[in-house]
Amino acid sequence: MPELAPPLIRWYRQNARDLPWRRAEFRARYGGWGVLVSEFMLQQTPVNRVIPHLDAWLTRWPTPTALADDAPAEAVRAWSTLGYPRRALWLHQAAVEIRDRHDGVVPRDVGALLALTGIGDYTARAVAVFAYGDRHPVVDTNTRRVLARAVLGQAHPGAPGRRDLDRMSGILPASVPDAAVVNAAAMELGALVCTARTPDCDVCPLAHMCAWRLAGSPDNADAPRRQARYEGSDRQARGAVLRELRAAASVPLDEVIADWPDPAQRDRAIDSLIADGLAEADDGMLRLPA
DNA sequence: GACGCGTGGAG
DNA sequence: TCTCCAAGCGT
Incomplete structure (x- = not known):
């Protein structure tokens, strides 16, 4: 060659x-x-x-x-x-x-x-x-x-x-x-x-x-x-949470993507973001990592 | 080694 | 509309 x-x-x-x-x-x-x-x-x-x-x-x-x-x-x-x-x-x-x-x-x-x-x-x-x-x-x-x-x-x-x-x-x-x-x-x-x-x-x-x-x-x-389907995925839920966190200093935990159609998925998204270090929860508030 | 992880433009 | 995909990485 x-x-x-x-x-x-x-x-x-x-x-x-x-x-x-x-x-x-x-x-x-x-x-x-x-x-x-x-x-x-x-x-x-x-x-x-x-x-x-x-x-x-x-x-x-x-x-x-x-x-x-x-x-x-x-x-x-x-x-x-x-x-x-x-x-x-x-x-x-x-x-x-x-x-x-x-x-x-x-x-x-x-x-x-x-x-x-x-x-x-x-x-x-x-x-x-x-x-x-x-x-x-x-x-x-x-x-x-x-x-x-x-x-x-x-x-x-x-x-x-x-x-x-x-x-x-x-x-x-x-x-x-x-x-x-x-x-x-x-x-x-x-x-x-x-x-x-x-x-x-x-x-x-x-x-x-x-x-x-x-x-x-x-x-x-x-x-x-x-690639796995995005619509309806955990990734989409994480993206929605992060979009809110980027827009505010902090968000009350129970108001984070409150109208998300799948509550279990919502909780999973928040937990996984915390586990990844992309979010922090304290005092009932969720925010980006300080 | 296969999987999960965002977002938006192009075809 | 919907599918594909775009200079990867850590687990």
């Missing part, structure tokens, strides 16, 4: 989106912290919804210490409707850890990054590579799909695993800056061209060497795991 890196690099130089965290001014102003915050927000939330919140967040909390010195409740409020509010809590906790263990500087070492709350294989390497320019494999869902198709000849990637990191390492060029570009390019290609539903193979720089394409674009069995 021919090398994937050269066409990826050429394509990226021509087609990369002008996103805030890729601009020199952004790096100069916010450094690793800006990249870290953007990566937290981008975990499962589309780029277009992240951009305005990222700007507001970094203006308010331009350093990890600034966030760490503020209350978790403020982080959850500022998270607004980005979704998965546990990420706001984790980001705040990571800021505390950075302040207390790393002198307020986002670490560069992947092991140190992995030790921070809310940071896993993807985010740790994304920060090391995109903020600090080091050479590591960065593997997200886009990259996994590109590799599944181009290298393995499968329509959908299988379950995530260590093999993904090894596979990505296998296509990284020796040059450190080029390796960073290939990481970004694989993600960008997956986001813009080699998409989950309707890939645009006509404009794909890898089409001529794509194992999946060359095999006739077969559909493989292991399609990605389907």
Whole structure:
């Protein structure tokens, strides 16, 4: 199989989106912290919804210490409707850890990054590579799909695993800056061209060497795991509770989503939010964590 | 390893 | 309308 890196690099130089965290001014102003915050927000939330919140967040909390010195409740409020509010809590906790263990500087070492709350294989390497320019494999869902198709000849990637990191390492060029570009390019290609539903193979720089394409674009069995139904779910109830808590300093416990159709589910939602640290109850009131 | 976890835009 | 899905993580 021919090398994937050269066409990826050429394509990226021509087609990369002008996103805030890729601009020199952004790096100069916010450094690793800006990249870290953007990566937290981008975990499962589309780029277009992240951009305005990222700007507001970094203006308010331009350093990890600034966030760490503020209350978790403020982080959850500022998270607004980005979704998965546990990420706001984790980001705040990571800021505390950075302040207390790393002198307020986002670490560069992947092991140190992995030790921070809310940071896993993807985010740790994304920060090391995109903020600090080091050479590591960065593997997200886009990259996994590109590799599944181009290298393995499968329509959908299988379950995530260590093999993904090894596979990505296998296509990284020796040059450190080029390796960073290939990481970004694989993600960008997956986001813009080699998409989950309707890939645009006509404009794909890898089409001529794509194992999946060359095999006739077969559909493989292991399609990605389907999301549970949202309507009527506990998640929906949690979302409704949190929406109320964000809007007020505190809410009387018995008034929290009082007209929710399923009272047992309402109680379950409140209890689980407390268990997650996203809410606190005292004196008959419910509020975001102080 | 599979599951639970928000929200809103696109097709 | 409804289904799919979007730069994951912790358990």
